[in-house]
Amino acid sequence: MLVIAWSPEEPERVGEIAVVPAKGAVQVLGRGPAEDEARVRFFRPRPGRLDVTEALASPGLSRRQLEVVAGPEGVEVRRVGKCPMRVNNVECDTATLHPGDTVRFRQELVLLCMRRPARLAPLRHFDAAAAGDFGEPDKLGILGESPAIWALRDTIAFAAKSDAHVLLVGESGTGKELAARAVYELSQSRKRRLVSRSAATLPSGLIDAELFGNVRNYPNPGMAERPGLIGEADGGFLFLDEIGELPSELQAHLLRVLDAAGEYQRLGEHVMRRSAFRLLAATNRDPSDLKHDLLARLSIRVELPPLAERREDIPLLVRNLVARASQRSPEVAARFVGHAANGRPDVRVDAKLIDALLRRDYQGNARELEALLWAAMAASEGEVIAWSQAAMRVGASDGSKRLGRESLPGRVRNAEPSEDEIRAALARAEGNVARAAKALGLSSRYALYRMMVKLGIEGQG
Secondary structure: OEEEEEEEOOOOHOOOOOOOOOOOEEEEOOEEOOOOOEOOOOEEEEEOOEEEEEOOOOOOOOOOOOOEEOOOOEEEEOOOOOHHHEEEEEEEEEEEEOOEEEEEOOOOOEEEOOOOOOOOOOOOOOOOOHHEEEEEEEOOOOOOOOOHHHHHHHHHHHHHHOOEEEEEEOOOOOOOHHHHHEEEEEOOOOOOOEEEEEEHOOOOOHHHHHHHHOOOOOOOOOOOOOOOHHHOOOOOOOEEEEEHHOOHHHHHHHHHHHHHOOOEEEEEEOOOOEOOOOOEEEEOOHHHOOOHHHHOOOOOEEEOOHHHHHHHHHHHHHHHHHHHHHOOOOHHHHHEEEEEOOEEEEOOOOOOHHHHHOOOOOOOHHHHHHHHHHHHHHOOOOOOOOOOHHOOOOOOOOHHOOHHHHHHHHOOOOOOHHHHHHHHHHHHHHOOOHHHHHHHOOOHHHHHHHHHHHOOOOOOO
């Protein structure tokens, strides 16, 4: 299918999809309604419904701009209108699109080819009333219209309704802290306190005192009495980020307090205390890196998808990140953000930059995307956030691999690795899923996990 990834004339339509039938006649994409021919129709998918939208209105597009048909190897497109077409930033008149490919018509329109379900399954736990307008953040601050993000919202809502401890798993920059706060906000204990700390910042040698508290002058003379993070979180939540950074022996110290009784002792104190709290633990490591009996006590797992699995959300994130930056920086607001007729921020971004951001291989996910936007704003000379070679190198350990795929249009890319290829990669990596995923060229170890589950392949992580 095709997703509207950028449309300066109709920014509210970013995220709409067009379904290309597997079998059918050629459809025409262009400006205005149908004229006795099959036209590409766009929809706004929301869980349980698929709302049809109006014809494209961008004046720079021809009424017959693009012919689209499903081919044996992908979506075949042919330019028939006046506006030039670039596929993966290569100008052409015909191409065969595969998932991840982009189609750009100057500054008028950017499309992204995706493989995803047209209809989203109805929600089981998340209240649809909490969702914002299409393409806007919801009441929890979560932004996205991709199937991965709607599944995440439902998982978060389920976690909030339970009383079990939660493990949030995701790559760096995927929003684990935002997800933890969403669980807290949706829970019945939302009026109680949320205590937050990164395990990586706990001082070595004092981790037990930080977690469980201590009596005065213990373990070191002059130390003040403290309740500890677990004592402070009694009756509420403790968000412990980067829990994988805790040494294995210290992870074991958490086991007793995470049981139903919630028993623990302050350092230097002989009485047993109790804390009725829920742990929201987060890690960007493989969950199997955690001590197995600690992992067993984190009964609910919330997996946060990387940008590679929700590329259609990137333009929405761009718009939101620039709008937020404008609230903090008057200069950004004055140069790159105006006000549309509907009262929403009018974010001015060059279509070439959106095109490049859609095709980039991210390591830092949304955090990297935000850094790229700041670099692009700093390098831009006019009132539009423009693409620049220097800006796109931000966060890249190897710039030649991180500038986006600029390949010949219609090139056939490799399909999913076969079972034999996966097993061979795992053998070479001695069972390490992260290393095997990298060797196979997959977006993340989580993508490989899903393939392994589907094929019944086991790995050590």
